[in-house]
Amino acid sequence: MIEAVKSRLIDQLDKIVGSQFVSTNPADLYIYSYDLTFAESHSPDIVVLPQSVEEVQAILKLANQEKIPVIPYIAGGNVGGLTIPLNGGISLDLKRMNNIIEVSEADMYALVEPGVTFGQMKAFLNKNHPTLKYTYAFSPPSTGVIANAIVQGLDNLSFRYGAASHWVTGLEVALATGELVRIGSCAASKTWQAIAPFPELDGLFLGWQGATGVITKMAVSLWPNPPYNTALTYMPMDLEGANEILQSIIRTRIPDDLIGTSFTLNKAGVAAYEHRKMDLYPAVKREGEEPEFVITAELTGNNEKELNAKAEAIGEAVDAKCQSYKFTGPETMPSTTAAFPMQALGVLSSGGGLMWVGTYGPMSRWLETVKKGCELQDKYDITRTCYTRIMNEGHFVGLRWMLPYDKGDPALVERIKDLCAEQLELVLETGYIPYKTPVWAVRKLEEKVSPDWLKLHRRIKAALDPNNIMNPGRWGMPRE
């Protein structure tokens, strides 16, 4: 950024948010230039922390006028390099906007600002609305509720309700021009209960990685919080068995959450949960009669009778379909729900690095994709770390291979990069689409889509962000 422009910009930003919330300090710029992935580091020119919608609008107006990139930021933990400012500009850290504005018990939604975290939401609901719950990702408590919804995250009620963007019931967005729009019922009324029956304009912002505007308020669904819960675990000896068990459970429509992991990842996860370290390098292999996979179905009930009946029905469904496969289970375990959000992710990746090719795809090609993805891990002598979550009652599935790594080991970083590149090729072949899409995967995806899709996508981006200031270089427009 030209120094004269920067200086002028800083003066203006100081006036908008106060000088203590504007920084050009090298340490700040360094910190906001990295994340836990191997994404190339790019530094912002300025870090700004607004506290109000009006301040966000004023910053956007200014940035748009000066044609300066703006990159929304909350905790920076997205595993996609999504808040690294590819073209410099302003890192717009929204953590000071952290009010839970409203919880409607009757309409079962929470209206939150962008800085509200999973941890904050959980504490607030536990204290003030214990009969309601939100859904949390396998991620740290500092994860932003809105950030998780924008990137279409997969959470612990995703079996029932799909990706996090599916339970958004209203939005307030500051456009790149500084204009402010409300989307959903809130556009015409005081309540934020649903996007429908308006045209679904939320799609202009959800899944866009902040490339079309800054979401300043979001209403998200809350759900009743049944008092009884448990988890059922199955451990198949091969992936074919895992596939069949998952399919059987899907058809029951019973669980709140249905996940599966490579047994080796499960072992590391349990260790992390207990604050023990399990080194995943060199690659950890299955030993003796250890299973290949661990499948967990989370169940809830209004009473013990309902809970037991659900468990019994799942047991019968699996028994009926999976006789020809070798597996153990069901084992009844305490539900992990209470542990969400959790710090296990940070522990698991305690070499400073975590990467994955995370995807959503069809259950019909799950087995083939998981097998090949795990074989690629074998090829690179990396522990099998498949993690899968069944979404929206089995209409699609989340799939990734979690790759914790030591950022201080350049040879390992290169190995992880090469593995990710191959896994990306694989998933694109089997119809799996990368989520929280890192920029290198966005460009690959753009090669797969039709030219008309690309034209429409870029036309929308240009219409909403004519000066290409919103998190540029990602969705909608390649880096210049």
Added chain:
Amino acid sequence: MALKDLQEWLYGCTHCGTCKDVLNIFSPACPAGEKYQLESYFPSGKMLIARGVANGVLNLDDDDTRERIYACTGCLSCEQQCGVYHHQHIFETVQALRSEAVTQGNLNPAYMVMVESLKKDDNVFGKAKAERGDWAKDLKIKDAAKEKTDVVYHAGCMLSFDPELWEIPRSAIKLLEAAGIDAGIMGAEESCCGGRAYEIGYDGEFTKYAEHFIETFNSLGAGKVITSCSDGYSTFKKLYPKMNIEMKFDTLHTAEYLDVLIKDKKLKFTKKVPLKVTYHDPCHLGRHLGESGIYDSPRNVLKSIPGIELVEMERNRENAWCCGAGAGVSQANPDFALWTANERLKEAQSTGATALVTSCPWCVRNFRDAVKKYGENIEIYDIAEIACKAL
């Protein structure tokens, strides 16, 4: 500890942010991060700064960068919340950055004054060494430097030189007397423990004081050193053992010792003290001591005082919010120190308590200053003061 010796831990942090909040309660845990909000003030940011400095990308000659490194009260709440393997090395890394800055000659003016005072008068307040024992002038107490006593009471810099806090060591002495303990003090011969010098990166000064202190107390032949200073206590317990010099004396905090004296029926409280109080766990008496953190003793003492009703704050024991005074912050950044203290006072008031009791003079000083600045309606006591009321 030098930064190069911590290489193993510099890549441990994923910047996951778990350190920002108290686990499961999800209330703020890091005073610096909460106050300033920029990532560089949070523990994970400081770990990244350390990485940047170690890799030569960031320089410690930048005043603003150093300001971020010194904006840390060393409360170790981050180490409590973080579940990653480097978690016991977070403040060690911050201290190493400070040490690196000192080694490079990038000094903080507020600390230069403090260190000069240490060199000249053995205290961190710029006061004459001869005044060190003034707090006990009219007390009939043995001079441990001249005659052997079973117990030596170490007042520490803060209690020796702040007349507004003299009631604390005087109360402690009264309690020891009431329990029939043969105690003495070092008076003007007492010196700083060096703990603060260590925390602000002056490793050499710390070593000097540690060696001097251990040798002096070894030569006295007293079996026990009792102190009301939590900072001093954690220095004796945690840092001195790293010197590899045999310590021929045991150290107890006043709260710990009072608890023992009460249990041994040597100390009895007879007067009613009708107060609803909450207890603030000093970081140096809690988290700094790891699994040996002293949480029960002060509560036991309070519960043994007739009339006291003890209520807990949400963030207590290992998860207590810091008072804001630690690691040199109250000297160099009083605004931050007092803001942090006031956050705690608001939490204390929300319990319905009319008084906050703690066991560290740095906490007491900072809380009382915060009451003056922000006007929260709550009384502040040291554990010895409140116990003495019941004699």
